[in-house]
Amino acid sequence: MALPGSIPTLQAHNSGNYTRVDNVFCTDTLLECAVTCNTVPSLQPMLTDHLPICTTFDIRIPIVDQRERWCWAKVNWDDFQKRLKELLETLELPSELTTETDFWRALREFDEVTTKVIAELIPKAKPSPYQRRWWNETLTAMKRRTSALSGKSHRHRFERDHPVHEDF
Template sequence: SILDLVFAMEDFAEQVIECSMQDGHGSDHCAIKVQVDLMLPRKEKELSRQFREVDWDFFRKEFEEVMARTPTEIEIETVEDVDRVVKWMVGALQEVVEKVVPVRRQSVYVKKWWMKDLTKMMYECKKVRRQAAKRMAPLDAWVRARALQNQYEKAIRLQKKLH
């Protein structure tokens, strides 16, 4: 008789759906059927905020309004008092962030280094290239299109390097 050993991770037993012996295959051994749940849990998508798009003057104004709702005289004498004040301030900041900072659209194509200026430059490059491709375009149209394209590519490289 040969003993087969199976090694598994310690939380593997929680993933076993069924474990049973199967007979009837005409052998002197018993087959063991193990059914395991191998589905990975889906990760909940986190909402991320676009802090680059914030109007910081409006943010400050909203934060001051939230802070004005607090009692002005706070006595801090114990560690619990410090914890309470910090908890209140963090809550106030989160309230303003949820109100003022826009939520980022989820995309699989997102590039963290991409800026709105690059989008404007891209549209400008396309516009100049289309104008240069027209039949009656000025003589220097392709030169201008190439110069804008070079400037756009240089800006992309710079943004990638900064992030």
């Protein structure tokens, strides 16, 4: 219970006595966020016997990690593939890696080329503290289209055979 048991929630009209008849329940998760829960007799409306209950919760929006990151959704993969192929062809790698030293050298060179192509062709994402990583431009376009169809459907709500209802 969010409201402590010792706090009265009702003042009887005939006797003026304070009693406890109302409870404030919430989930355990929300209860952890409760800052205050108390009655406010000064806000009691006229001709009512129940006291208003004021509850304050600390429910801040979680802030997303704002490290700079690559925006993989906006990559032109054809250009990326062409550029990577160009730079990999310039490497003088042996056709067969026979020693551990050859392997580590080839891996380092491949990593450098890949990192260079990523830095050149992949845009950086603009960090937002409230971003939804699952949301993308395709969903934005679909939402706009749905909203537009919703408005048209509402405007033609009395015309049951209107084609906009099928589109929506």
